[in-house]
Amino acid sequence: MSNTDFALAVEDLTVSFDGFKAIDALTLYIDRNELRVIIGPNGAGKTTLLDLICGKTRASGGSIKFKNEEILGVPEHMRVRRGIGRKFQTPSIYENLTVFQNLEVSYPSGRSVWGALAFRCTAEIRARVEAVAADIGLGGDRLETEAGLLSHGEKQWLEIGMLLMQEPELLMLDEPIAGMSARERDLTAELLQRICQNRAVIVIEHDMDFVKKIAHKVTVMHQGKILAEGPMDQVQADPKVIDVYLGH
Ligand SMILES: Nc1ncnc2c1ncn2[C@@H]1O[C@H](COP(=O)(O)OP(=O)(O)O)[C@@H](O)[C@H]1O
Numbered sequence: 593m594s595n596t597d598f599a600l601a602v603e604d605l606t607v608s609f610d611g612f613k614a615i616d617a618l619t620l621y622i623d624r625n626e627l628r629v630i631i632g633p634n635g636a637g638k639t640t641l642l643d644l645i646c647g648k649t650r651a652s653g654g655s656i657k658f659k660n661e662e663i664l665g666v667p668e669h670m671r672v673r674r675g676i677g678r679k680f681q682t683p684s685i686y687e688n689l690t691v692f693q694n695l696e697v698s699y700p701s702g703r704s705v706w707g708a709l710a711f712r713c714t715a716e717i718r719a720r721v722e723a724v725a726a727d728i729g730l731g732g733d734r735l736e737t738e739a740g741l742l743s744h745g746e747k748q749w750l751e752i753g754m755l756l757m758q759e760p761e762l763l764m765l766d767e768p769i770a771g772m773s774a775r776e777r778d779l780t781a782e783l784l785q786r787i788c789q790n791r792a793v794i795v796i797e798h799d800m801d802f803v804k805k806i807a808h809k810v811t812v813m814h815q816g817k818i819l820a821e822g823p824m825d826q827v828q829a830d831p832k833v834i835d836v837y838l839g840h
């Protein structure tokens with residue numbers, strides 16, 4: 593297995609569900625500061641791949657290296673601590689808490705255990721909450737808004753913000769613009785472009801206009817394997833891709 597400078601190196605990864613290979617000897621490398629989009633027909637294995645990377649699902653074989661360390665045997669919560677953040681399709685924010693409180697509770701625990709540092713930590717947490725809130729477009733007045741009152745799109749951004757509080761070095765988002773307005777989609781594209789500047793980001797998405805806007809490279813999955821990979825225009829012109837996905 594190779595020694596790499598990639599943020600993420602997935603090699604020969606396989607998972608079988610009752611003999612069915614949902615991921616089949618898949619190899620994929622993601623650079624640091626890269627925004628990769630994964631596309632492909634329903635059932636291709638996209639969500640399962642993210643489940644394997646975040647540790648929700650156990651692989652049957654292969655290797656997943658995060659910052660060059662094997663993580664296949666590392667439990668899900670430890671992968672979070674090492675810097676892997678995952679956003680699921682349904683948002684999991686606290687509707688009764690404010691934007692500020694939602695971000696505050698997402699600050700990694702274990703950093704403020706020392707009483708003497710409590711005050712400094714509070715100031716530190718406030719600064720981080722404000723920086724992240726500004727990043728997701730929910731700064732200023734919006735900090736005191738109850739999360740339940742946010743628009744659908746704003747709730748999605750808040751959840752991304754909650755992940756950013758942990759300063760993940762790899763952030764994975766499964767269909768982040770589903771149900772968003774055109775304006776919210778544009779703002780989300782800008783947000784993703786900002787947040788990939790100091791981390792690797794993997795996005796699963798179906799909306800090709802959106803993919804074109806954000807992707808550095810596109811990976812096309814089909815039947816648990818990689819069908820094509822490269823810049824958007826190259827992938828879009830690939831007859832195999834048109835045949836199994838874009839042509840429909
Ligand atoms: N826990 C599971 N048990 C059995 N089959 C699963 C499980 N998770 C996913 N699958 C199957 O694996 C395939 C890939 O699913 P998925 O990763 O959700 O595809 P995608 O996200 O690309 O639409 C599908 O055929 C799905 O039914």
Ligand SMILES: [Mg+2]
Pocket residue numbers: 638639640
């Ligand atoms: Mg899926």
